Each structure stands twice: as C-alpha cells, then as structure tokens.
Amino acid sequence: MVPHKTELSAIVSKLDTEAFSTLVGVCIEGLCGRLETYPDCNLSEEEIKALSNAVKSATETILKLNLNQNQPLPDEWTNVDLKFTELLHQCLEERREDAKLIRKKIILNRASPNLKDYNWDVKWVLGSSNLSSLEQPLASVNFILPGGTSHLIEMTESELDKLIQSLESK
Numbered sequence: 001m002v003p004h005k006t007e008l009s010a011i012v013s014k015l016d017t018e019a020f021s022t023l024v025g026v027c028i029e030g031l032c033g034r035l036e037t038y039p040d041c042n043l044s045e046e047e048i049k050a051l052s053n054a055v056k057s058a059t060e061t062i063l064k065l066n067l068n069q070n071q072p073l074p075d076e077w078t079n080v081d082l083k084f085t086e087l088l089h090q091c092l093e094e095r096r097e098d099a100k101l102i103r104k105k106i107i108l109n110r111a112s113p114n115l116k117d118y119n120w121d122v123k124w125v126l127g128s129s130n131l132s133s134l135e136q137p138l139a140s141v142n143f144i145l146p147g148g149t150s151h152l153i154e155m156t157e158s159e160l161d162k163l164i165q166s167l168e169s170k
Helices: 005-013 017-031 045-065 082-094 096-111 128-133 157-169
Strands: 116-122 141-144 150-153
Touching: 005 045, 017 045, 017 096, 045 082, 045 096, 082 096, 096 128, 128 150
Parallel strands: none
Antiparallel strands: 116 141, 141 150
C-alpha cells in the first residue's frame, strides 16, 4: 500500500539524497524481477516498505504515462521535496535499459493474462487398428487463467504427435 502524501513526505525527509537514490535503485531492481537488498538507513522496516511501494508505484506511473521531469508525479508525491522527485526521474533516466524492461513487463501484464493452472485429459483407445483411423480428439488441455476464465485445446493424434516432436526438438 502506498502511504499518504504527508506520511511519504515525512519518510523521505529522513533520508539524504544518496540513501534515497540507493533505495530507488533497489526498487528498480525489484521491478525488474531481481533481488531487492535494501540498504541500512535510519528508517524502520514499515517505513522502508511504504517508501518502496511509493517509489515502485511512481516508477510504474512515470513509465506508463511516459512522464518527464516537468510533469507532476502521482498525488502522494506532491508534498515531497522537489530534489527527491528530480532524483527519482534522474535514477530512471540513468537506468534506461531497466526502465525499458519494466515498461515491457507493465505492457505484458496488461496485455496477456498469466496462466494459473492447467489440466491434461488423455483418452485411451484400445486396439492399434482403431487408433490409425481415429480423427477425434485424443488429448485435451484446459488452461486456467486468472479471473476464472479458461481455454480448452483439443488435439487429434497427428496434432499430439506434432506437439511431442516440437517439444523433443527443443
């Protein structure tokens, strides 16, 4: 959860610019999917988490809306000293490659749902003579997506063979 703007201002005011810059770098690492190792600073664990959430939220907003330094940050940053908001923009500018990676992750999360689970069903066919002439689905995969939606894919023998061959070739 992102802290209220007065809380955020109070938390940020406890840091010097170097500690804030380091914390922004750690947050960018986290948004890129890397390990977040927070520096030792004069903040409590709750304050670090709150500031980290605010920095991550602001970073995502900056990248989603393609904001520059002259454009305002989200509301919770309005009471924060201007040097810290400029430092946030500067850190993102210095880490352009990481910013591109974060932007791609944001777009992918918006564009495609993640797979939650899947179920395989395979039909048993007795007798080899029946199998060669059978053109009905032998296997089905049900992909379960977030939000309760699912997609069912059914495969005939030839489609199943192609799938197995492509998986074996990789």
